[in-house]
Amino acid sequence: MIQVENLCKKYGDFTAVDNISFQVGQGEIFAFLGPNGAGKTTTIKMLTTLLKPTGGQLRIDGLDPSDNANEVRKRFGIVFQDPSLDGDMTAYENMELHGVMYHVPRKTRIARTEELLRTFELWERRNDQAKMFSGGLKRRLEIARAFLHTPKILFLDEPTLGLDPQNRNQLWSQVKMLNKSEGVTVFLTTHYMDEADRVAQRIAIIDHGKIVAEGTPESLKQQTNTTSLEDAYLAYTGSSIRDESANVSSDQLRQVAQMWSKKR
């Protein structure tokens, strides 16, 4: 369903995604893991037509996103790290708008909206404005909405960020259920290793733009002689902190230092 070969993305001189290759089969739940700044979001943006690669090959359901952006967009649903609901609209209206944008026929739209709002336990709240919802409800509504046009692939970029364990658990149960019932392929990122271990059938770990490991959760543990995915992940990526903001602030400090040294 997803084929990636020697994919690269450079921002100026900086290589954010460095010659990565992997495949995700139809109906598979695939976790793409890595430290902050490793290149996960950049990869998702290339897979979802939001960014053009600087090198390599991409196929989504056999189509190249660069040549068939609209056809590719119909085939996936996406939930980003940042909320994207219209807070002034009700849960139902948010679903409706998405259905209209994706040209879902009216009858199907109505039936599917009810089905998904019930699945995600939002039906009783359908007439409430999204801005009244808790973080967990908002996230559930975003995922329900992403399923509305019956996508073949669901991209979830850190969907459980900021949610409590109950909401995280429920969200993954619902995603797994829809993966089974609709056969949707799921491509997810998360920093919670316990979630990846429970939900994903296969995992790729990216670090500094390169894939450093790929396999089932069990095989990654075996290869690193560890008993938890978190330990396996640390064995592959090391335990040093990738603090992007620290780089930014040290750059800023350097600039301020240069400014003062010029004045003297």
Ligand SMILES: Nc1ncnc2c1ncn2[C@@H]1O[C@H](COP(=O)(O)OP(=O)(O)OP(=O)(O)O)[C@@H](O)[C@H]1O
């Ligand atoms: N528009 C941009 N211009 C320059 N550099 C960028 C741009 N977008 C991302 N980067 C850099 O590319 C690298 C990869 O970023 P990306 O957002 O893909 O990481 P990530 O793995 O999703 O991280 P996180 O877990 O923090 O979300 C980072 O070093 C980031 O600073």
